[in-house]
Amino acid sequence: MKNTECFFAFFIVLAASVGSLGQQPGPQFFRIESSNEVVCTGMTADGQLSWSNQVADSLVHVEVADDLAADSRWRTYTHVLSTGHVGSVRLYHPGTPEGFSFIPAGTFMMGSPTNELGRNPDEDQHQVTLTRDFYMQRMEVTNRQMADVLNWALGQGGRISVTSATVRNTEGIQRELLDLDYSYCQISWDGVQLVVDAGKDEYPCIVVSWFGAQAYCNYLSDMEGHGRAIVFSDWSMDLGAAGYRLPTESEWEYACRASTATAFYTGGISYTGFSPLDPNLDTAGWYYGNSTNPDNPISSGKGTHRVGQKQANAWGLFDMHGNVREWCWDGYGPYPGTVTDPTGSGSGVQRVSRSGSWYSAARFCRSAARGLHSPLAHPYYLGFRPVRSAVP
Numbered sequence: 001m002k003n004t005e006c007f008f009a010f011f012i013v014l015a016a017s018v019g020s021l022g023q024q025p026g027p028q029f030f031r032i033e034s035s036n037e038v039v040c041t042g043m044t045a046d047g048q049l050s051w052s053n054q055v056a057d058s059l060v061h062v063e064v065a066d067d068l069a070a071d072s073r074w075r076t077y078t079h080v081l082s083t084g085h086v087g088s089v090r091l092y093h094p095g096t097p098e099g100f101s102f103i104p105a106g107t108f109m110m111g112s113p114t115n116e117l118g119r120n121p122d123e124d125q126h127q128v129t130l131t132r133d134f135y136m137q138r139m140e141v142t143n144r145q146m147a148d149v150l151n152w153a154l155g156q157g158g159r160i161s162v163t164s165a166t167v168r169n170t171e172g173i174q175r176e177l178l179d180l181d182y183s184y185c186q187i188s189w190d191g192v193q194l195v196v197d198a199g200k201d202e203y204p205c206i207v208v209s210w211f212g213a214q215a216y217c218n219y220l221s222d223m224e225g226h227g228r229a230i231v232f233s234d235w236s237m238d239l240g241a242a243g244y245r246l247p248t249e250s251e252w253e254y255a256c257r258a259s260t261a262t263a264f265y266t267g268g269i270s271y272t273g274f275s276p277l278d279p280n281l282d283t284a285g286w287y288y289g290n291s292t293n294p295d296n297p298i299s300s301g302k303g304t305h306r307v308g309q310k311q312a313n314a315w316g317l318f319d320m321h322g323n324v325r326e327w328c329w330d331g332y333g334p335y336p337g338t339v340t341d342p343t344g345s346g347s348g349v350q351r352v353s354r355s356g357s358w359y360s361a362a363r364f365c366r367s368a369a370r371g372l373h374s375p376l377a378h379p380y381y382l383g384f385r386p387v388r389s390a391v392p
């Protein structure tokens with residue numbers, strides 16, 4: 001019985017092929033079920049699994065799927081030797097919140113090579129080490145999620161104030177979270193609760209300030225009983241807290257790349273503008289070249305699209321290129337050299353966004369491309385997705 005938790009204690013994704021299991025197309029997700037004696041206990045930086053109670057030739061079962069969301073598509077391999085697991089593996093574990101991917105700690109090259117087409121001069125390549133595992137929401141936060149969390153916070157009393165014009169936090173330093181009467185906002189106030197425009201539930205939340213994105217994270221932490229990561233009294237952030245928060249800029253790029261080094265996680269960039277279409281970006285995301293949407297025309301017939309329609313990266317994250325830009329924690333500033341767990345420029349007033357949007361040319365949707373905005377800005381192409389440090 002004591003081993004029950006261990007049976008499903010680790011979920012593994014292998015982006016690279018594993019010889020003993022044969023080659024499969026696309027990203028694959030592996031789930032290990034250990035025998036009674038063998039417990040997977042961790043993974044080294046180079047992807048080697050470690051085991052406790054390891055017995056030579058003991059058996060484990062490995063299940064494989066192409067899509068983490070499709071449990072019915074798991075395939076099972078048996079008679080895989082526990083001693084045979086080598087290669088580039090990634091661990092998932094049962095603490096992963098629904099709708100999130102587990103992102104393992106690691107080291108990567110942040111920024112772009114000097115020969116990358118469309119690069120900007122603020123993308124100096126440097127080595128970044130992230131020492132914390134974290135969870136990242138697989139989709140951009142939707143209008144439905146935002147309305148539900150804010151309605152919950154309203155129902156608790158004393159956390160937000162709402163009028164037909166605006167939503168503000170009431171604790172600590174008060175800021176506008178959501179500009180409800182801005183014509184592009186797809187959430188409004190009916191006098192009792194926040195309601196989403198018809199048909200817009202699954203579209204990404206826009207017109208949200210940097211403060212609004214973080215307040216959402218705090219209220220979601222409240223809902224689920226995690227200690228808050230954001231302090232309203234000074235809008236500081238604690239990377240070591242268990243609660244939801246915005247990703248740091250380096251966490252965002254690390255998660256977007258999912259071990260790729262190309263302009264997009266689907267490959268290199270061919271066209272920096274929006275015509276002709278860039279094929280690798282067209283596969284991964286919505287940008288000005290392909291974002292015409294009769295169901296949601298925001299400007300010139302183009303607009304955001306429902307989240308999760310394009311190809312996810314190897315870690316199961318959608319819309320990391322385009323659809324909406326995504327707020328990050330960091331103040332914008334020049335990159336440091338080799339660095340561990342960076343949190344951006346302390347003096348940076350402007351806050352970073354990543355991913356580019358439905359309104360962007362291709363070059364602004366690259367993995368390394370950086371945006372910057374006033375934290376109170378709330379343009380119709382800017383949203384966010386939360387992360388949570390994987391702390392016990």
Ligand SMILES: [Ca+2]
Nearest residue numbers: 165166179181
């Ligand atoms: Ca307003």
Ligand SMILES: [Ca+2]
Nearest residue numbers: 319322324355
């Ligand atoms: Ca995006």
